[in-house]
Amino acid sequence: MQVKLSEQISSDDAEIILKHLPEWIQDALISRATEIDYPVEAIIEMAIASFLDTEALSFADCKPGRSQ
Template identity: 55%
Template structure:
Protein backbone atom coordinates (compact mmCIF):
# COMPACT_ATOMS: atom_id res chain seq x y z
CA UNK A 1 0.00 0.00 0.00
CA UNK A 2 1.41 3.38 -1.01
CA UNK A 3 1.22 6.30 1.43
CA UNK A 4 0.10 9.66 0.05
CA UNK A 5 0.70 13.09 1.50
CA UNK A 6 -2.44 14.88 2.53
CA UNK A 7 -3.19 18.43 1.53
CA UNK A 8 -2.55 19.38 5.15
CA UNK A 9 1.19 19.17 4.56
CA UNK A 10 3.57 21.38 2.67
CA UNK A 11 4.30 19.78 -0.70
CA UNK A 12 7.92 18.94 -1.50
CA UNK A 13 7.68 21.17 -4.59
CA UNK A 14 6.45 24.17 -2.61
CA UNK A 15 9.07 23.54 0.08
CA UNK A 16 11.78 23.64 -2.62
CA UNK A 17 10.42 26.92 -4.00
CA UNK A 18 10.33 28.35 -0.47
CA UNK A 19 13.94 27.26 0.15
CA UNK A 20 15.10 28.87 -3.07
CA UNK A 21 13.72 32.21 -1.88
CA UNK A 22 15.57 32.14 1.44
CA UNK A 23 19.03 33.54 2.16
CA UNK A 24 21.72 30.91 1.68
CA UNK A 25 22.55 30.68 5.40
CA UNK A 26 18.94 29.91 6.37
CA UNK A 27 18.46 27.48 3.49
CA UNK A 28 21.66 25.65 4.44
CA UNK A 29 20.63 25.47 8.10
CA UNK A 30 17.21 23.98 7.24
CA UNK A 31 18.74 21.46 4.85
CA UNK A 32 21.38 20.51 7.43
CA UNK A 33 18.73 20.01 10.10
CA UNK A 34 16.69 17.83 7.74
CA UNK A 35 19.73 15.70 6.97
CA UNK A 36 20.71 15.39 10.64
CA UNK A 37 17.20 14.29 11.60
CA UNK A 38 16.82 12.11 8.50
CA UNK A 39 13.61 13.94 7.60
CA UNK A 40 12.43 15.52 4.37
CA UNK A 41 13.04 19.24 4.29
CA UNK A 42 9.31 19.96 3.93
CA UNK A 43 8.75 18.40 7.37
CA UNK A 44 11.50 20.54 8.89
CA UNK A 45 9.95 23.69 7.43
CA UNK A 46 6.54 22.65 8.80
CA UNK A 47 8.02 22.08 12.27
CA UNK A 48 9.76 25.46 12.20
CA UNK A 49 6.58 27.29 11.21
CA UNK A 50 4.39 25.33 13.63
CA UNK A 51 6.80 25.94 16.49
CA UNK A 52 6.71 29.66 15.77
CA UNK A 53 2.91 29.77 15.66
CA UNK A 54 2.14 27.41 18.54
CA UNK A 55 4.32 26.84 21.61
CA UNK A 56 2.77 23.39 22.04
CA UNK A 57 3.38 22.27 18.45
CA UNK A 58 5.74 19.46 17.61
CA UNK A 59 9.24 20.86 17.35
CA UNK A 60 12.86 19.86 16.84
CA UNK A 61 13.36 19.14 20.53
CA UNK A 62 10.48 16.64 20.64
CA UNK A 63 10.85 12.98 19.87
CA UNK A 64 11.10 12.23 16.19
CA UNK A 65 7.50 12.44 14.95
CA UNK A 66 6.10 9.64 12.85
CA UNK A 67 5.49 10.81 9.30
CA UNK A 68 2.44 9.41 7.54
Protein backbone atom coordinates in the same frame (compact mmCIF):
# COMPACT_ATOMS: atom_id res chain seq x y z
CA MET B 1 -7.59 32.24 -8.14
CA GLN B 2 -8.60 29.18 -6.16
CA VAL B 3 -6.32 28.03 -3.36
CA LYS B 4 -5.87 24.32 -2.82
CA LEU B 5 -5.32 23.45 0.83
CA SER B 6 -3.50 20.35 1.91
CA GLU B 7 -2.34 18.88 5.19
CA GLN B 8 1.35 18.91 4.27
CA ILE B 9 3.83 20.94 2.29
CA SER B 10 4.77 19.19 -0.94
CA SER B 11 8.41 18.73 -1.90
CA ASP B 12 7.82 21.17 -4.79
CA ASP B 13 6.43 23.79 -2.38
CA ALA B 14 9.36 23.21 0.00
CA GLU B 15 11.78 23.85 -2.86
CA ILE B 16 10.00 27.12 -3.71
CA ILE B 17 10.00 28.23 -0.07
CA LEU B 18 13.71 27.41 0.31
CA LYS B 19 14.59 29.46 -2.78
CA HIS B 20 13.02 32.53 -1.16
CA LEU B 21 14.96 32.24 2.10
CA PRO B 22 18.45 33.56 2.81
CA GLU B 23 21.15 31.01 2.02
CA TRP B 24 22.16 30.56 5.67
CA ILE B 25 18.58 29.61 6.58
CA GLN B 26 18.37 27.23 3.61
CA ASP B 27 21.60 25.60 4.75
CA ALA B 28 20.37 25.30 8.34
CA LEU B 29 17.04 23.70 7.33
CA ILE B 30 18.69 21.26 4.94
CA SER B 31 21.37 20.42 7.48
CA ARG B 32 18.79 19.70 10.19
CA ALA B 33 16.73 17.57 7.81
CA THR B 34 19.82 15.55 6.94
CA GLU B 35 20.88 15.27 10.58
CA ILE B 36 17.61 13.75 11.74
CA ASP B 37 16.80 11.99 8.45
CA TYR B 38 13.51 13.83 7.86
CA PRO B 39 12.32 15.34 4.56
CA VAL B 40 13.08 19.05 4.31
CA GLU B 41 9.38 19.79 3.86
CA ALA B 42 8.73 18.34 7.34
CA ILE B 43 11.46 20.57 8.78
CA ILE B 44 9.91 23.64 7.16
CA GLU B 45 6.50 22.65 8.57
CA MET B 46 7.98 22.24 12.05
CA ALA B 47 9.71 25.63 11.82
CA ILE B 48 6.46 27.35 10.84
CA ALA B 49 4.38 25.42 13.40
CA SER B 50 6.77 26.20 16.25
CA PHE B 51 6.63 29.88 15.31
CA LEU B 52 2.83 29.90 15.29
CA ASP B 53 2.22 27.57 18.24
CA THR B 54 4.73 27.19 21.06
CA GLU B 55 3.18 23.84 21.99
CA ALA B 56 3.52 22.39 18.48
CA LEU B 57 5.94 19.59 17.61
CA SER B 58 9.39 21.12 17.68
CA PHE B 59 12.91 20.29 16.66
CA ALA B 60 13.66 19.22 20.22
CA ASP B 61 11.00 16.50 19.83
CA CYS B 62 12.75 15.06 16.78
CA LYS B 63 15.46 12.81 18.11
CA PRO B 64 15.16 9.59 16.14
CA GLY B 65 16.70 6.60 17.86
CA ARG B 66 16.89 8.28 21.26
CA SER B 67 14.66 7.15 24.06
CA GLN B 68 13.30 9.68 26.52
